Amino acid sequence: MRTAVAATLVALGVAGGHCAEDLEAPWTLPRLMSEFAAVRSSRARFTERKFMRMLDRPLEASGTLAWDAPSRLEKLTLRPKRERMLVEQERVTMERGTPPKQRTLSLGDIPMLRAFIESIRATLAGDLATLERFHRVELEGTAEHWRLVLQPSEAKTKSVVRVIRIVGRRGDIATVEIEQADGDRSVMTLVRDEP
């Protein structure tokens, strides 16, 4: 928990240094979205920490994330166990275990999963319409340090996910934080590979 708070503080501090440069041009959702839309493909390494009440220490996982416009998102967890999640259009393929067992489902089947996946994917795609379809969307901060606050609009999802916060710098995502209704939360930190 403390680490995550520290990370956020550091992020805020770093962002603070750049604030002045963008004062005259207001940082808006459409501008953020167009930054993302310009990126057709990106790769990143991620570290994810889950904080749960039933656990006395956070669960940590790490791996890679690959984005290819318009709709392909692959999350490959390498530690502690290899696991693959591939989202293509409406289809989600999960692969885990040895030997790998595949499970395919449609995003529409699990609204909660949809809200979670679309929060990242629609952001990466620069697709404001989709974001707004599933969430109430607010943008704070500046181009160098913005924060996107997504509140699920669907009742069933709302009962599980309270809010999703995405923090980033221009067309890059730095962290994705999901806060659950029961107080548990997860924080995913991303480091983008240089293209």
Place this chain on the structure above:
Amino acid sequence: MNRSHLAIAAWLLLLAAAAAVIAQTRYSADLSAFLPRQPSAAQQLLVDQLRDGVVSRLVLVGIGGAPPAKLAEASRALAQRLRGDPRFVRIDNGDALYTERERAFVFEHRYALSPAIDAAHFSTEALHAALEDSLELLASPGGLAAKPLVQADPTGEVLLLTDRMAGGSRPELHDGVWVNSTSTEALLVLQTQAPGFDIDAQEDALAALHTGFEDVRRASGAAGLELAASGPAVFAVQSRAAIKGDAVRFSSLATGLVALLLLVTFRSPRVLALGLVPVLSGAAVGVAAVSLYFGEVHGITLGFGATLIGEAVDYAIYLFMQTDARRGAAGTLARIWPTLRLGVLTSICGFSALLLSGFPGLSQLGLFSIAGLVTAALVTRFVLPGLLPHRFAIIGVERAGAIVRRTFQHARKLRPLLAVAVVAAFAVLLSREQLWNDELASLSPVPMRDQLLDRRLREALGAADVRHIVVARAAGEDQALALAERVELALEQAQGERLLARFESPAQVLPSAATQLRRRDSLPDAPTLRRRVADASLGLPFRSGTFEPFIEAVAQARAAPLLDRASLTGSALAVRLDALLARHSEGWFAMLPLSGVADAKGIEHALATLADPHVVMLDTKSEADALYRSYLHDAIALSLAGAVAIVILLSAALRTPRRVFAVCVALAAAVLVATATLVALGQALTIFHLVGMLLVVAVGSNYALFFDRALVEGIDDRTALSLALANTTTVIGFGMLGFSSAPVLTAIGSTVGIGAFLSLAFAAALAPGEAGMS
């Protein structure tokens, strides 16, 4: 009251009696008519399955023609509508199994249902491993959703059960309903309440499906929505409709043509109507006779029987055409009766072979034909003359008669051609490795297009392939479930060896009492479990108390009563159980349908290790084919025996070998050449062709015998013309059916159409000595 009035009175009495019997008659479409009188267990099971088994009630449905979201909406709307319809007992569109109700049931009874439960399952070591897995699950992308489940079910019983019920590779879901792999079609599986053999009820259920879909389509606003349905019931209904439609279309056309021809010849509607009297009387008496002797009449008997006594129409033609004013009807009959009588006896020889068959279906057909023909002949002989106008004669046919007679006289020149045709026929027939198609599917009137649709839906749904099914029989319900569990073990092993992909079992829905007890007894009490969970959590980050819901649930399961059929009442699981576990006169049957069978022999081998004679693997296709094959072979053997009987009869009646030779060779050559023609045209012979051949012999024997009689008194113009007319009506009547798309109609129609023409030609060609030269 003279003799003819007496005959008419007796005839009317007979008809009244027949009508009384027919009014009481039970008609059946029971498939057991195709069963030998002493069926094997597998044959009996097969017929039971075909009659009212699960697979015979399945309707596979695809909805296409709109974007995925619309399809899902339509699927749900249709399912909801049909779930309220008593004609359907099961509607699966992907969400049925996963409705709250079933989910809650599986969750609540997970420790009674899960196959993983045994004493070792809740040992400290196993729990530690389970908790490590839970941790992994929590860390996974789906971990968010799995949290509540992890606390109540850390050993993953619900996941295991859901996976098993979903059958591994069920169709994919889109918006909660099944779709094909490209999301262009929403998929549903329906199970009708009516058994498969009840085609009327199936038709009704399908109509409800179509009406329901139309309403859904209209309400959805997506005009492009399309419904595709398949399955045994759909095939049965469509085939019947197709055969009915074809039969009506082609026979009305043929009847119209024949009636027109006869009307032109007879010049009297009354005489035309009288011509039908023998055949209709014969049919009535035939039905009554079968009903009295067998207690019921099979639909097939009605259909084929009416065809087989088609010969009787000719009787009237012979009488009418050969009667002239000089001789009168009585004189003509006195003259032609010996010939007709011998013809009837010949036909009876052919048909009586069927009577002796070991299949009730064939026996009925034999009895019907014999009773019908005898009646028709007697009516022609004794009743018709009394009904004809005084000094009856067909006039204005002399010139036509003379032309036909001269044509017949030239027929002898055809003898070399006949010899060539017979040799060629032998060559064709002997060159075929397999003359007879002994697959039951050869009788299927289902067009290729529909068979492809069926395969597409079946593959998309991963539905049981309807071919392989393991049946386990036991005295009681619980014993049947226990036996099913033993079968499951064998099948799981076979699954491990990749002999099959999946199977379903009733014991997966409702385990046997013994199994439930064993599982219940292996659950530890709360203090023990709490201690083990604490021990198992050592070194893992779970806070103490996290698994209290789990400990609570196990404690509840220890105290819960055993599940029985009543516990399932009202849920989709009850319907599922009913489909797989059924009560029969001889006890309870547990049915385990297999899918993705790669090696049937290997599976049989695995089942053999159970060493239980009450466990049978049924390959419905090969079993049905074997049954049809024995039916067909029985019929062929009996027909050959009938042919021998005909030769003996003719030898006794005609005495001189030369005459016997002429008649027999004409008939045999006609059957041979007609059959070879069809084979050369690419038809594989089926039982329908055999029925056709019998009819060729029946009709053709009359032709040959008339030519034979000409040996004594010469053939006259009227006799020649009567033969030509009888032949033309037969060729038109049956030839028309040859154009049908239903195999049964095509086979009979083409065989008789070609065969009847050839028998006349050959009979004329082979007429002995100076026949017809008078």
